[in-house]
Amino acid sequence: MAYENIKLNKPNMTVVDTYFYMFDDTYDALVQKTDGSNTAFAYPLGTPLSNPVVYSAYDGIYFWSMEDVTGGNSIKRWKIEGSTCNLKQTLNFTPNFSSDAFAIEHYHPTLATTVTGGQTIISMSDYNSKVYSGVVLSLPTEDLAVASVSGSEITLVSGSLYSHSIGEQMNFYNYLWIFNSYSAGTLHKVNPYTGSTVTTYSGTEYDDIYACVFTEVTEGFPSAVNALMYLKSTNLKYLDVGAMSLYGTMTIDNMRIDNITVIRVYGLSVVDNNIYRLQSEANYYGSNVSWSTYNYVLSTTRRFINTISFSAYPAILPANGTNTSRLLALVNDQYGDGVVNKPVAYTDTDSIGFVTINPAYTDYFFGTGEAISYYKAGTDIHTVTVEATVTQFD
Numbered sequence: 371m372a373y374e375n376i377k378l379n380k381p382n383m384t385v386v387d388t389y390f391y392m393f394d395d396t397y398d399a400l401v402q403k404t405d406g407s408n409t410a411f412a413y414p415l416g417t418p419l420s421n422p423v424v425y426s427a428y429d430g431i432y433f434w435s436m437e438d439v440t441g442g443n444s445i446k447r448w449k450i451e452g453s454t455c456n457l458k459q460t461l462n463f464t465p466n467f468s469s470d471a472f473a474i475e476h477y478h479p480t481l482a483t484t485v486t487g488g489q490t491i492i493s494m495s496d497y498n499s500k501v502y503s504g505v506v507l508s509l510p511t512e513d514l515a516v517a518s519v520s521g522s523e524i525t526l527v528s529g530s531l532y533s534h535s536i537g538e539q540m541n542f543y544n545y546l547w548i549f550n551s552y553s554a555g556t557l558h559k560v561n562p563y564t565g566s567t568v569t570t571y572s573g574t575e576y577d578d579i580y581a582c583v584f585t586e587v588t589e590g591f592p593s594a595v596n597a598l599m600y601l602k603s604t605n606l607k608y609l610d611v612g613a614m615s616l617y618g619t620m621t622i623d624n625m626r627i628d629n630i631t632v633i634r635v636y637g638l639s640v641v642d643n644n645i646y647r648l649q650s651e652a653n654y655y656g657s658n659v660s661w662s663t664y665n666y667v668l669s670t671t672r673r674f675i676n677t678i679s680f681s682a683y684p685a686i687l688p689a690n691g692t693n694t695s696r697l698l699a700l701v702n703d704q705y706g707d708g709v710v711n712k713p714v715a716y717t718d719t720d721s722i723g724f725v726t727i728n729p730a731y732t733d734y735f736f737g738t739g740e741a742i743s744y745y746k747a748g749t750d751i752h753t754v755t756v757e758a759t760v761t762q763f764d
Contacts (some may be wrong), residue, residue: 377407377663382426383637383648384433388445388667390646393423393435393477396667400433400448400455403439408425416456420444425469425696426634426637427583429476430541431508442467445546447562461546473584473598473636475611476543477499481509484536488529493522495537504563508541509534547598547611549579550673559611567633571614575602579637581647590641590671590705591618595654599640603632606645610695621676621704622669624649626658636664645669667706676704680758687747699758701732708732708739712760716743719755723748732760 376390378401384391389410390403400413421437421444426436431456433448442464443454449456463469481493492514494501496664499743501507501524507514511534545568546560546669555577558568582600587608595617597608608618624633624647637648647667651660679700699714713729727743745756 374661374663375405375407375665378648379663380423381636381648381650381664382423382623383639383646383664383666384426384428384637384665385641385646386428387641389692390464391426393419393429393433395419395422398557400450405745407547409480411453413450413453413455415448416423416454425471425581427472427474428639429474432543433671434472434474436739438471439464441465442538443548444467445472445548452763458699459562459699461560461562463548463550463558463565467550468744469548470580471547471582471600472546473600474543474544474583475547475584475596476541478595479540481536481538482551483532485530485534485744487531487533489528490529490674492524492526492530494524496541498522498524501542502725503543504561505542506563509538533710534632541555547581547582547584548690549576549600551577551579555579559675566592578602579699580637583638583640585640587640587643590620590753599638601635601638601647618705620669620671621706622647623653624667625653626651627653627656640671643671644670673703673705673709675701675709675762677702678714678758678760680756682745682756685743689747689749689751691747691749693747694726695747697730697743697745697756699730699760701733701739701741708737709760710737710739712741712762714741714743714758714760717747717759720748720750720752723747723754725756737744 378392380392382510391508394401398415398418402410423435425436435446437444445461447459477497479496482493482495482536505516507511511532517527518525544563548558550556555574557571558567579600584598586596588594593689598611604620604622605619636645639646649667652667681698682695683742701709703709710732713734715729725745730743732741
C-alpha cells in the first residue's frame, strides 16, 4: 500500500482494537480514526496540551502522552470518561533528559478467586509477581490499591466495594520504560505512580530510539511473551525486562532505497500479530514514497521468509556429464532464524545438465534453513547459471 491510509496530521499514534488514536495539540483533542482515515470521534481534552505530543501509548485503561519541555520531557496519563479525555497525572523528567519514545509495562490477568464486598486479600490468575505496593488493579467497576504482596496473595489498602467473580478481567500497569538520548543513551525504569526512577540502564544500545511498545507477542516464539519492543535503526528488538536480555531481533523494512538512510518511525503499536508503524515515508517495492500526512506501515510478528542466499561448490565443473556441484540455499526469516520445510526451486540454463533434487526443502529437524541439492554437469563447455527461488505457501 503506497497510498495514504489513516492520514494523521500529528506524529503520534496508538492503535486500540480497530481504531487509531492521535493526540492533536491544535484542537486539544484525542482523535479516534478508522482504518480508512475517517474520524470516528474526537474527545476534547479536559486540560489543554502545553506542547505537541511526540509519543503516545495505551495500557488497556489509560492513554499516555509525552511532550518536550524545557530541559527534558513530560509524560501525562489520560482517561476517556464519557465524551471527554481527562488528565489524571503528570510526570516531569528534567534535567538532562531528551526522549522520543517510552512504553508503559502493563498486564491483563483475571481474578483467580471470587471476591466479596469488603475483602482485603485477592489473587490473580497470573502476573502476581509483577505487582508491588502502590500498584492499582483495575476492575470494570472499581480500582483496588495494593498494600503488599506475599506469593500469590495480594493485600489491598482497603476492602473491595463490590463482589467479583472468578475470571473477571483485571488490568494494571507497573513500570514506565523511557529511552533517553541525552549523552550516550540510557533506559529508565520508572515507577509511574511516584515518578521515581527504579533503575537506569546505560549504553549506546539505548541511544536514538524513536519508537517502542510494551505488548504480548503471541506468534513468532514457542509461547506467548511479554516484550518491550524497541526499534534500533532497522532492527525491532524484543527485550525481556525481567532478565534485561534480548530474546529476539526482527528486521524491519524502514530503509530508503539508497540503503543508507533509515526511515524514521514515529509510533509503534501491536494488535494481534500485526505491527503498525507510523511513518511519513516508506520504501515500496524498490521506490521511495513520501506523504504529506503520517500513515501506518504493516509488519507482522508471524515468521515469514525474509532472505535467501545461494552458493555452489565447486563453482567450476568439467563438461563430462558426470561431475556434480553441491547447491546450498540458506533461507532465513525476519528474526534471522532458518525457516523450516519450505520448498526451494532451482532453475538452470543448461539444456543437458540438470538439478537432481528439485524442489529441495529447507531443513526440517534442526532449523538451519538449508536446502541442499546438486547440479549434474552437461557436456557442452559454457557458463551455466543456476537460480534458487523460495516460496512461502502458508
